[in-house]
Amino acid sequence: MRENGPMTAEHASPHPVTIYLTRHGETTANAMHLMQGWSDFPLTRKGVEGTKQLGRGLAGIRFEAAWAGMLTRQWRTCRNALDYSGNAQVEVGVDPDLREANFGSYEGHPSSELMRTVFGDRNYSRLAQARAELGWDAAARLQDRIAELDGRDALGMDLDADDRAETSAQVAGRMTTALTRIGREREEAGGGNVLVVSSGSSIEMFLLTIKQDREPIPPFHNNSVTRVIYRHGSFEIDGEIASTEYFERGLA
Secondary structure, eight states, X not given: OOSSOOOOTTTOOSSXXXXXXXXXXXXXXXXXXXXXXXXXXXXXXXXXXXXXXXXXXXXXXXXXXXXXXSSHHHHHHHHHHHHTTTOTTOOEEEOXXXXXXXOGGXXXXXXXXXXXXXXXXXXXXXXXXXXXHHOXXXXXXXXXXXXXXXXXXXXXXXXXXXXXXXXXXXXXXXXHHHHHHHHHHHHHTTOEEEEEEEOHHHHHHHHHHHOOSOOOOOOOOTTOEEEEEEETTEEEEOSOTTBOHHHHHTTO
């Protein structure tokens, strides 16, 4: 799937970079259906095993570099995926810009409760339901509504402005900054594959900026992978978004 238009021979990079943009493994917040954002919930036992399974599914792919957000769930997923894919020698770089979207005062709240708050009487309990009815940018609309509510302190919480919910544009902006830097550095070093572990909302906010069609983005399951090609400062999606192919392959 090419999202940024055809790449001519004149502009083709001699050192293409393939970013394996990955969502972290299952956390305690995922298991309890809580909004976690910047909150640092750990992987569950099942989540730890899932990251190892992902690694086994990635076996045979040589990673030249690896990056994760600053949250424990992101770093541990990346480390385990490397260790179990034959890439144990690769160090994990940490970039705070790869962390999950901030939900501000709504951190730790039940996701179903927040969906009702944001979308009113539509009675959504999961983002997947909202996507199906509201369209391709439902996640961005959710994030912006959270930011709006938190910006006017709807819950009456004593939070500094810097700790309140981000807009979708803020999330996409920092993700683009981080991934552009990662892609450029790897391109200049000779190209190759880079494993990057982030979180579902942050990955989706980024993909919405490079995705040209308006088909709904599928749910981002734990350990799902989206391949993104970086060339000369631009990105294109390569294959299925939020693919569980590697995770499933690791079960064999």
